[in-house]
Amino acid sequence: MDALGVVVNPIAGMGGRVGLKGTDGKVDAARERGAEPRSPERARAALRSLRDREPDCTVYTAAGVMGERAARGVGFEPVVVYDPADDHPGEPARPDDPADAGTTADDTRRAVRALLEREVDLVLFVGGDGTAVDVAETIEEANETDEERTPVPVLGVPAGVKIYSSVFAVTPEDAGRIAAEFDRVGSREVNDIDEEAYREGEVRAELRAVVPVPVADDVQSSKQLASGSVDSLATGFAREIEPGRTYVFGPGSTVGAIEEALGLEPSPLGVDVWRVDTDGDGTDGTLLARDAAEEELLDVLEEPATIVVSPIGGQGFVFGRGNHQLSPPVIRRADELEVVASAEKLDGIDALHVDTDDPDLDEELRGWIRVRTGRFTTRLVKVA
Structure with a gap:
């Protein structure tokens, strides 16, 4: 050129x-x-x-x-x-x-x-x-x-x-x-x-x-909105909630379904933080932040903590598209990452991607990851 x-x-x-x-x-x-x-x-x-x-x-x-x-x-x-x-x-x-x-x-x-x-x-x-x-x-x-x-x-x-x-x-x-x-x-x-x-x-x-x-492999596709029921996925996730753990719920309807299964009102395109009570059956907790920005997330986030995200349909981005609040400092604060997606959504994705503005973190996140696809099912998907 x-x-x-x-x-x-x-x-x-x-x-x-x-x-x-x-x-x-x-x-x-x-x-x-x-x-x-x-x-x-x-x-x-x-x-x-x-x-x-x-x-x-x-x-x-x-x-x-x-x-x-x-x-x-x-x-x-x-x-x-x-x-x-x-x-x-x-x-x-x-x-x-x-x-x-x-x-x-x-x-x-x-x-x-x-x-x-x-x-x-x-x-x-x-x-x-x-x-x-x-x-x-x-x-x-x-x-x-x-x-x-x-x-x-x-x-x-x-x-x-x-x-x-x-x-x-x-x-x-x-x-x-x-x-x-x-x-x-x-x-x-x-x-x-x-x-x-x-x-x-x-x-x-x-x-x-x-x-x-x-024309190149590394030009992303347009975003597609996946359809289909994610009820079984949400139900399965909700049954495994760990008392005493903080959950950071990313944007999207799939993650929103999990929040609804827990009795929360999700902010569809925002990030919510919920901490589960240490006693009880794991379904009771405190909403620490709703539709939170990065600074607020860092203020309330304590370990043990799980970030829950779903890839963008058609593009496969886990971080870096529509969820910039989940910045490198926020991601590093959590000790667990849960990626959830319907099997239908994963069928249209060749690989998952990350774009956090931190090359070292991107490299750490790359590799094979287990994605929850249903109540009892998971699938290994590569983060490229």
């Missing part, structure tokens, strides 16, 4: 660990809760992986935190084709904190248009589904204006809270490798959901675009 276009959404993913389930319109609230930007480091990881393989690639990008800083940070000398400061005269031109950049979706779209003018071979973007929509729709508009234009492929570096689209690499490092090595593309879907509805526990997904994406 001769020319790569890079655009970074500097605030993507800030709402995840602090329990906001997204950052659209919530930057100030995220910062008040102590959120830190995660996209700059993920951009550097992807570009470092690319540079290891294609050190002579020309990188075109936007100024400052929208790509230039990450590219320079790993040794590239990027060509800046768009500067958001030109459109935000009241904002700092080169803020130290990416959250201070004041960039918007319009800046992403302007940056992509500038990249297309340079006829880049690939647009590598860092963000979530909202960023994917901005990139894809800008490219589609350019194609409609010039019907002879060859559609430019795109590839996402996952950094947002919501990752429902099938245009993202599994990890930032995979994105850099794919960008350096791909030789063909295929059509993939860009989906987005209503964040306000998502925060209320309702998923409203919408197909927004279809774009060319590099």
Whole structure:
């Protein structure tokens, strides 16, 4: 690849660990809760992986935190084709904190248009589904204006809270490798959901675009919502609750069914913490936190503790998609991990994945894991 276009959404993913389930319109609230930007480091990881393989690639990008800083940070000398400061005269031109950049979706779209003018071979973007929509729709508009234009492929570096689209690499490092090595593309879907509805526990997904994406094993599939009864799984789990243990219940309907079997009211897309009484039959306990952010989880989490999660259907992510509150410090605080999923859901997943922002922890979690699929049944599945 001769020319790569890079655009970074500097605030993507800030709402995840602090329990906001997204950052659209919530930057100030995220910062008040102590959120830190995660996209700059993920951009550097992807570009470092690319540079290891294609050190002579020309990188075109936007100024400052929208790509230039990450590219320079790993040794590239990027060509800046768009500067958001030109459109935000009241904002700092080169803020130290990416959250201070004041960039918007319009800046992403302007940056992509500038990249297309340079006829880049690939647009590598860092963000979530909202960023994917901005990139894809800008490219589609350019194609409609010039019907002879060859559609430019795109590839996402996952950094947002919501990752429902099938245009993202599994990890930032995979994105850099794919960008350096791909030789063909295929059509993939860009989906987005209503964040306000998502925060209320309702998923409203919408197909927004279809774009060319590099063909590779490490491009994730779109999220699918698995159906089918998980009653037997929930019943079996509830029968084995251990008195005196703390349970951290991740998002999703499968884990929610377990909470309901225990008499709890789950927060469908949040993280709940329940500690079982040391006496009694194991069904009585105290709800310590509901829809908790990372900080609250760390405040109430005590060993012995079990984290209960279910992989995203179709994608297979156990950590790193929609449950950023379960951060590396939270995961390390627990002494037990329980993965639960219906057999139907596992049938559509080749392997499980983790993407915690901590490479050492990801490596520790990889390997074979026993997934509970029913009241008495389990299945060995590899975490790749």
